[in-house]
Amino acid sequence: MSNKTxxxxxxALCVGLLALQASPAMAQFTGAGAQATNWFVQLLTPIVPLAVAIVGILCLTGRVNWGWFAGGVLGTALFFGRDQVVQLFRGWLGA
Known part of the structure:
Protein backbone atom coordinates (compact mmCIF):
# COMPACT_ATOMS: atom_id res chain seq x y z
CA MET A 1 0.00 0.00 0.00
CA SER A 2 1.41 3.38 -0.92
CA ASN A 3 2.11 6.03 1.67
CA LYS A 4 -0.62 8.29 0.27
CA THR A 5 -3.20 5.49 0.39
CA ALA A 12 -10.90 7.89 7.15
CA LEU A 13 -10.53 5.47 10.06
CA CYS A 14 -9.90 8.31 12.53
CA VAL A 15 -12.90 10.29 11.26
CA GLY A 16 -15.09 7.21 11.57
CA LEU A 17 -13.92 6.48 15.10
CA LEU A 18 -14.41 10.12 16.05
CA ALA A 19 -17.98 9.99 14.73
CA LEU A 20 -18.66 6.85 16.77
CA GLN A 21 -17.31 8.51 19.90
CA ALA A 22 -18.98 11.87 19.34
CA SER A 23 -22.50 10.52 18.85
CA PRO A 24 -22.97 9.07 22.37
CA ALA A 25 -21.13 11.99 23.95
CA MET A 26 -23.28 14.58 22.22
CA ALA A 27 -26.43 12.60 22.98
CA GLN A 28 -25.52 12.52 26.66
CA PHE A 29 -25.16 16.30 26.82
CA THR A 30 -28.32 17.05 24.86
CA GLY A 31 -30.48 14.65 26.85
CA ALA A 32 -31.77 12.96 23.71
CA GLY A 33 -29.61 9.85 23.97
CA ALA A 34 -32.00 7.29 22.54
CA GLN A 35 -33.05 9.49 19.62
CA ALA A 36 -29.48 10.33 18.63
CA THR A 37 -28.39 6.71 18.90
CA ASN A 38 -31.35 5.51 16.83
CA TRP A 39 -30.63 8.16 14.22
CA PHE A 40 -26.98 7.13 14.04
CA VAL A 41 -27.86 3.42 13.72
CA GLN A 42 -30.37 4.22 10.97
CA LEU A 43 -27.71 6.25 9.18
CA LEU A 44 -25.11 3.47 9.35
CA THR A 45 -27.39 0.52 8.54
CA PRO A 46 -27.31 0.90 4.72
CA ILE A 47 -23.67 2.06 4.68
CA VAL A 48 -22.09 -0.79 6.67
CA PRO A 49 -22.76 -3.64 4.19
CA LEU A 50 -21.27 -1.56 1.39
CA ALA A 51 -18.21 -0.75 3.48
CA VAL A 52 -17.73 -4.41 4.41
CA ALA A 53 -17.99 -5.41 0.75
CA ILE A 54 -15.49 -2.75 -0.32
CA VAL A 55 -12.97 -3.70 2.37
CA GLY A 56 -13.47 -7.37 1.49
CA ILE A 57 -12.64 -6.63 -2.14
CA LEU A 58 -9.58 -4.64 -1.06
CA CYS A 59 -8.48 -7.63 1.04
CA LEU A 60 -8.95 -10.02 -1.88
CA THR A 61 -6.82 -7.80 -4.12
CA GLY A 62 -4.11 -7.56 -1.44
CA ARG A 63 -4.42 -3.85 -0.75
CA VAL A 64 -5.64 -4.22 2.85
CA ASN A 65 -4.64 -6.73 5.51
CA TRP A 66 -7.23 -9.35 6.45
CA GLY A 67 -6.82 -8.30 10.09
CA TRP A 68 -8.45 -4.96 9.28
CA PHE A 69 -11.37 -6.79 7.70
CA ALA A 70 -11.84 -9.08 10.71
CA GLY A 71 -11.57 -6.12 13.09
CA GLY A 72 -14.13 -4.16 11.10
CA VAL A 73 -16.61 -7.02 11.06
CA LEU A 74 -16.13 -7.64 14.79
CA GLY A 75 -16.50 -3.92 15.55
CA THR A 76 -19.64 -3.72 13.44
CA ALA A 77 -21.15 -6.72 15.23
CA LEU A 78 -20.35 -5.18 18.60
CA PHE A 79 -21.76 -1.79 17.59
CA PHE A 80 -25.06 -3.12 16.28
CA GLY A 81 -25.36 -5.77 18.99
CA ARG A 82 -24.23 -3.61 21.91
CA ASP A 83 -27.49 -4.04 23.83
CA GLN A 84 -27.27 -7.82 23.61
CA VAL A 85 -23.60 -7.79 24.63
CA VAL A 86 -24.36 -5.67 27.70
CA GLN A 87 -27.21 -8.00 28.68
CA LEU A 88 -24.91 -10.99 28.24
CA PHE A 89 -22.26 -9.52 30.56
CA ARG A 90 -24.89 -8.51 33.10
CA GLY A 91 -26.22 -12.06 33.07
CA TRP A 92 -22.73 -13.45 33.66
CA LEU A 93 -22.16 -11.09 36.57
CA GLY A 94 -25.61 -11.66 38.05
CA ALA A 95 -26.54 -7.98 37.87
Missing part, protein backbone atom coordinates in the same frame (compact mmCIF):
# COMPACT_ATOMS: atom_id res chain seq x y z
CA UNK A 6 -2.18 4.56 3.92
CA UNK A 7 -2.56 8.18 5.03
CA UNK A 8 -6.02 8.47 3.44
CA UNK A 9 -7.12 5.19 5.00
CA UNK A 10 -5.84 6.27 8.43
CA UNK A 11 -7.63 9.60 8.12
Missing amino acids: RRAFTL
